[in-house]
Amino acid sequence: MSFGLGHGRSLDDAPGVVGISRAELPPLPDAALSDPNAGRLDPRTWFHHPTRPFEIEIGCGKGTYILAEAAANPTINFLAIEWAREFYLYAADRVRRRALPNVRVLHADASEFLQWRCPDAIVRTIHLYYSDPWPKSRHHKNRVVQDAFLTHVWRVLIPGGQLRLVTDHPDLWVWYQSHIARWSAPTHAPRFDLLPFTPPDWTDDDELVGTNYERKTRAAGRPPNACVLQKPLP
Ligand SMILES: C[S@@+](CC[C@H](N)C(=O)[O-])C[C@H]1O[C@@H](n2cnc3c(N)ncnc32)[C@H](O)[C@@H]1O
Numbered sequence: 729m730s731f732g733l734g735h736g737r738s739l740d741d742a743p744g745v746v747g748i749s750r751a752e753l754p755p756l757p758d759a760a761l762s763d764p765n766a767g768r769l770d771p772r773t774w775f776h777h778p779t780r781p782f783e784i785e786i787g788c789g790k791g792t793y794i795l796a797e798a799a800a801n802p803t804i805n806f807l808a809i810e811w812a813r814e815f816y817l818y819a820a821d822r823v824r825r826r827a828l829p830n831v832r833v834l835h836a837d838a839s840e841f842l843q844w845r846c847p848d849a850i851v852r853t854i855h856l857y858y859s860d861p862w863p864k865s866r867h868h869k870n871r872v873v874q875d876a877f878l879t880h881v882w883r884v885l886i887p888g889g890q891l892r893l894v895t896d897h898p899d900l901w902v903w904y905q906s907h908i909a910r911w912s913a914p915t916h917a918p919r920f921d922l923l924p925f926t927p928p929d930w931t932d933d934d935e936l937v938g939t940n941y942e943r944k945t946r947a948a949g950r951p952p953n954a955c956v957l958q959k960p961l962p
Contacts, residue, residue, distance in 0.1 A: 747820030748774065748834045756844055767844045774832050775805040784809060785855040786838040786872060791819030793857060793939045798823075798831045800930050804852075806831045809838040839872060842880040851884045854891045858941040858952075861897035873904060878911055878957075882918045885959040892925065894936050894954040896945040901953045908957065918959075925954035 753769070760767035772778040781804045785794050788808035798806045808823075810816040813835060820833040834841065862870045873893075881891050895901050912922045931938045934946065936954050945952065 746823045746831065746833060747816065748832055750835055753836075753845070760844060764844075765847075768847045769845055770847055770850070771807050771832070771834075771845075772805065772850060774807070776829055777803075777805065780805050780830075781852045782807070782850055783853040783855065784838070784851055785857075787811075787856065787859055788819050788833065789815050789858075790940050791815075791822045791833065793855065793937050794819070794831055794833075795822055795826055795828065796930055796938060797855075797928060798828045799826065800928065802830055804830060808833045809836055809841055811835070811837050839874075839877050839880075842877070842884055846880070846884045848883050849886050849889075852886055852889050854881055854885070854889075855937075856891065857894045857937045857939055858945070859893075859895065859900070861895070861900040863897070863899060868903070871900065871903060873907055875907070878907060878920075879918075881957075882920065882959055887959055887961045889959050890923070891920070891957040892954075893957070894925065894942070894952050896942075896950040896952045904953075904955070908955065911957065920957035921960055923956040923958050925956050 756767045770778075772782050775782075783804055783806050785797075785806065785808045788794050788810045791808060791810075794806050794808040798804070808819055808831065810819060810833065816833055816835040823831045823833060856872060859872045860870070862868055878891075885891070893904055895904065908920070908922055910916055911920050913919065925936065927936045928938075935942060936952055942952065
């Protein structure tokens with residue numbers, strides 16, 4: 729059975745099933761410049777059970793969150809996207825060792841993946857935890873959360889779907905809040921509802937998402953801020 733990864737590969741061809749490299753994605757066609765749908769593919773087909781709920785983690789680092797969340801929710805499919813090659817390889821290796829059939833790890837820029845590859849209304853939740861703060865003003869353009877990013881988040885989420893945000897960086901939190909204020913205003917179209925963040929059941933009492941970064945930042949005494957943006961139901 730082919731899962732659209734190219735090279736006639738199947739899910740039984742281990743290793744190399746869990747991790748998906750950039751080279752395994754089909755080339756982005758020139759037509760994508762005039763037709764946004766031309767480059768889209770359906771990442772749900774990379775899983776054994778493609779019709780199950782589908783979630784994405786952006787910047788999974790070493791994969792601690794996705795491992796715990798996927799083990800706790802075996803009937804949900806999780807795609808972890810990581811652009812740093814060493815972390816992508818590390819996280820994919822951990823997924824393989826844990827033999828989690830409901831996780832794939834993609835080596836890519838998550839913002840580009842959402843923009844060019846991800847079809848409309850297929851994602852239940854997007855997890856973005858401890859994203860790089862890019863503190864210098866001239867680097868703010870590198871932050872993951874941007875208006876264009878939120879446009880694509882809104883597009884790829886199913887109605888009722890959520891973007892979950894956690895950061896320990898005060899300036900990045902201010903950046904999030906200014907975007908959220910606009911995107912949750914009654915006059916903004918499209919818009920999100922702003923909800924409180926609830927940690928998963930499996931986290932410890934003082935944790936929000938239990939990632940490597942969170943454990944380090946807690947130890948350093950930097951409390952995180954968190955919230956949820958929800959695409960409204962029709
Ligand atoms: C500060 S680390 C946090 C990692 C993990 N979420 C945690 O809490 O331990 C941020 C991660 O996001 C990754 N990253 C940043 N921007 C990205 C992007 N546009 N697409 C994919 N990964 C990205 C970085 O390579 C890094 O591994």
